[in-house]
Structure formats: structure tokens, C-alpha cells
Amino acid sequence: MNTEALTQYKLMILYLLHSVSYPLSNSQLSGFFLDNEYTTYFTLQQCISDLVEAHLISSHQSRSTTRYEISDEGKQTLQFFENEIPSIVKDDMEQFLSKNKLRLQHESSVYTDYSQTDKQDFSVQLELRESSSLLCRLDLDVPDEEIAQAICKAWKKKSGKIYSFLLSELVEDEENK
Structure with a gap:
């Protein structure tokens, strides 16, 4: 997988987490990326792991799920590089969040x-x-x-x-x- 694509997925994760006021679970993040066929499950998990390791997102693990929130460092990073996310991808994310808002809020x-x-x-x-x-x-x-x-x-x-x-x-x- 090329570095540019991985960077794009990481920025997309940051954007999704910044767009909501509550944590998103691994399955909620996966739902967006896999339903829209942006990347594979394993690539997504690697990107999430990299973001946690870099302290750009924080993870909260329970027996049944892991939830993620964007950190202050993640917000700063997104602020610098948000324009690297294509507007069509942002539109897809906004549609996903809008369409699934009630379900995502309830689950979270x-x-x-x-x-x-x-x-x-x-x-x-x-x-x-x-x-x-x-x-x-x-x-x-x-x-x-x-x-x-x-x-x-x-x-x-x-x-x-x-x-x-x-x-x-x-x-x-x-x-x-």
C-alpha cells in the first residue's frame, strides 16, 4: 500500500472523528470505509493503530468494543492537512454521518x-x-x-x-x- 493512500485514510479517520461530538467504535468506522469500498479492513486497522500510536486519536477498549476519539494533537494535524481530503470524500463522510446520525449517537x-x-x-x-x-x-x-x-x-x-x-x-x- 502506498504511503499517500495510507495518509489519506488516516486523514479521513481524523475527519470522521472530528465531525462528531462522541466516540466512534471500530465497527462504526469500519462501516463507513468498507461500505464505501475505500479500503480493506486490515488496511483500516493498520491506519487506526498508527493514529493511536502517534497519539492523534485515543482508544477506549471494553470487552465488546473499542471506541475512538480524536485528540488535541489529532485536531491540530487535521487543521493543517484537511484540504488534502478531496471534497467528494468529505461529502461521502457527511452523508454517512447524516444518514446514520441517530444510530451512531445511540450506539455511542x-x-x-x-x-x-x-x-x-x-x-x-x-x-x-x-x-x-x-x-x-x-x-x-x-x-x-x-x-x-x-x-x-x-x-x-x-x-x-x-x-x-x-x-x-x-x-x-x-x-x-
Whole structure:
């Protein structure tokens, strides 16, 4: 793969990450590049890895996904070289983001992960975000992995409802005092 093409893909990744106010997962980035047949999966992964290593993007890994955000250094780099991205490619990226905005935001707003603790139980981490703001974070200890997996699955489906319930219960208790 020639260096110019790799540089182009890296700039495109930076542009996509800069265009949203929330992290994008590896599968979301892959979706754009592979659906539009810009490059192969392996080339894309190499470009992402290079960007992380150069501290132009940061990665946040969980059991089920890796999410990426552009760093300040990445923003500066993009500012210098954004004009190297052809306008037709920028249009493709803008169309992708516009067409998939709600799905991308929803997928990025709900985060789950779990890990085994020293006590041989499992620690479950749950988050709900709106853009880059953290709305709610719950850390739960549970006795086994099946329960941890079930909680993660349920959080993905019910996080908004649970968050609303928590707020209403906490505010209701405060008003009744």
C-alpha cells in the first residue's frame, strides 16, 4: 500500500472523528470505509493503530468494543492537512454521518463492560452519555459472569428508562422531605 493512500485514510479517520461530538467504535468506522469500498479492513486497522500510536486519536477498549476519539494533537494535524481530503470524500463522510446520525449517537451513548475481580465476583460498569457528557455511571458487583452479561445486555436496551427512573426517584424523595 502506498504511503499517500495510507495518509489519506488516516486523514479521513481524523475527519470522521472530528465531525462528531462522541466516540466512534471500530465497527462504526469500519462501516463507513468498507461500505464505501475505500479500503480493506486490515488496511483500516493498520491506519487506526498508527493514529493511536502517534497519539492523534485515543482508544477506549471494553470487552465488546473499542471506541475512538480524536485528540488535541489529532485536531491540530487535521487543521493543517484537511484540504488534502478531496471534497467528494468529505461529502461521502457527511452523508454517512447524516444518514446514520441517530444510530451512531445511540450506539455511542450506551457503554457496558465487566471484569472479574480479585474476590472472584464480577464488576459491571455501565454508562449513559449524551454527546461527550456523562449522564450516568453505575458500577455494580455481581456474583457471576452470566449475571454480568445479562446486566450489560439489559443496560443497552433499557438505559434511558433506568436513567429516567433514577432521576424521578431521587427528585421525588427530595421533594417529599
